[in-house]
Amino acid sequence: MLRLQRQKVLDECKWEPENGQLRYIEARTFANTGRHAITSENYEEGDLSDEDIDDWLHQRGRFTRPTSRLGKEEGSIRLLICERLGFHPLRFGLSKASFLAVENELGLPTEMLPLFKFNGGGHSYYFRPSASHDQIPEQLVITIKVPQMYQVANYGLCLTHSFKTHVTLGFMFGWNMINDESWGKSMSIERPRYLKPHSSQISELIKSEILNCGHPLLLPVILFEDHIYNADRYKGFDLSPRTTRLEEQLGVTKAGRNVLSSPFDFGAKSRSMTVERRFEIITDINTTVTEVITFMVNLKWDNRYCQFLRDMSIDIRKFTDFTQGGEPNLESTIETLATLTVSILEHAESIKGRLDIQLNVLYNLVTQVDSNLNATIAATTGLDSVAMKALAFVTTVFLPPTFTLFSMSMFDWQADGRAQSSNPNEGTKVVSNYFWMYWVISVPLTIVVLLTWRIWWHREKKHYQKKYPHAKLDRFFLHTDDSNVSIVLKRLITKMWKPKKVEDIELI
Structure with a gap:
């Protein structure tokens, strides 16, 4: 990866050195190391402050290694773990100067920062040739970034391994690495109870494989x-x-x-x-x-x-x-x-x-409910159309006789007036002697039409009951929440069909 991309990511990063955000692990294997024997001579770990990084890199001060009584050192691991305090942009728990010193002293590659920024997973490796042009390369460089998923992990590892000294120098960066404080700062949800800080698990795994410290x-x-x-x-x-x-x-x-x-x-x-x-x-x-x-x-x-x-x-x-x-x-x-x-x-x-x-x-389930609701609405619409047909029929039956009867001279408006007044232009409203014909015709005709309409209504209702046999209106539909069926539609259906009547339609 080109240096330009690395420089862009470096300029975007935030540097927030705080106590408790850095930790180191050092493990060594010697010729006389007993199997799985963990002592202060072959294993050490602890917290680091930003001011301690330079001493740790050069093994000065309290990080000076004393001469071991276990014989010749056959391999070692020196791992620096840094907490990730933010995602976009990357936020490191150390200063920029300390990071550049770590990058330089450990020989970390330029692709490390861009790869750590990605949400997805990635990995790469290559061999650095020896200065003496031997067949055996001088170093192996590995960069790893796991896919981001807070329930599992989100960290990266970059290391260099020397084939001559069998020393592995590594830098690990991610969230939930050291303690719960960084989790609370970076995440808005509670840490899952099964997910522990990664450094403790990595520490135990290194201790269990102390004899393999020289393997890249x-x-x-x-x-x-x-x-x-x-x-x-x-x-x-x-x-x-x-x-x-x-x-x-x-x-x-x-x-x-x-x-x-x-x-x-x-x-x-x-x-x-x-x-x-x-x-x-x-x-x-x-x-x-x-x-x-x-x-x-x-x-x-x-x-x-x-x-x-x-x-x-x-x-x-x-x-x-x-x-x-x-x-x-x-x-x-x-x-x-x-x-x-x-x-x-x-x-x-x-x-x-x-x-x-x-x-x-x-x-x-939702489809069935919607289907039954649509069937009920279809049945309701059909019955409404029957009612409209009946109304049209009644109008058709009564309109001609009404027009005919009222167009006739049922009222002789001036008959009595002409008989009692000397002025022919003055008169009194008088009902015609033939007004009884209106009642004789309209009342029987109305009764006949209403009976005919009632018979027709029952016939059409039975027809729709056969056409929509699965459309039944039971308690489930009547008690459906207002968000599912409008109040107006529920009242209309409840009013038209009451569950106690045999001919009513129910929805199952």
Whole structure:
């Protein structure tokens, strides 16, 4: 990677040296080191302040190494761990001058900073040739950045290993490395109970492999194991229980180990679930599925990283042969971790499949409710159209006789006036003697039309009941929340069909 990109990232970084943000680990193996014997001579770790970095780099002051009684030193690791205090931009728990000193003294490559900035995972390595142009290179340079996922890890490692002295110098940078204080500053959520600061786990892994300190792949393998360890705990303590709880809430799938110990009514919980609760579960499932997909991306990176370690091991064999007996052990560890990666990935895929099933169940439930609601609205619309037809029919029947009757001379407005007044222009309103014909005609005709309309209405209603047999209006529909069905529509349907009547329409 070009220096220009490294300089851009360096200029963007924030430098906030504080106490408790730096830690060092030093491990050595000697000719007379007993197996797994951890003493002050071969292992040391502790906190660093920003002012101590220069002394630690040059092994001065309290970091001066005394002469060991364990014989010749066969390999060592010197690792500096720095807490990540922010994401965009990168915020380091040390000063810029200290970082540049670390970068220079440890011989770290230019691609380290740009790679640490990426959210995704990455890894690279190359050999620095020897100044004497020997066949064996002088150093191996490795840069690693794991994918960002706060439930698992978000850190990077850059190291240089000398093939002549078997000394590994490393710089590790990430969040949740040393203590909980940085977590509270960087994250707005509580740290998962299963996720511990990474430095403690890395320290234990280095102690357990103290005899392999001279191997260049020890730190990359330790980082791999720490990442897989956290991934397995996240899967077991978070994803699996959440998926089981979601299945139990829906009540459609028998979930968990003791499902046969109690009776189970399939789908009962889903049918009685409120609309708000249904949407909450849909949100929870989608959130969990998204986290599972991100988790699977991390595990796929672990698969690629495992092949990356295999390729490095093959290239290292071309230049040197380790006699400490550590390489076969590390190779077997890589293969074991590769098997665990595949196993966890398959488990994550099964979790995603289970969540997809629950999403389909919820979508089908919502579709059924919507379908029944649409059927009821269709039936209501059909009956409304029948009422409009009846109104049109009544209008058609009564309009001609009404027009005819009122157009006739039912009232003789001037008859009596002409008889009682000498003025012919003055008169009194007098009903015609033939007004009885209006009642004789209109009353029987109205009764006949109403009876005919009633018979027709029942006939049309039975027709729509046969056409929409699944549209029934029961308590579930009547008690649906106002957010699902409008108040006006509920009142209209409740008024038109009362559940006590046999001919009423219900929704199931």
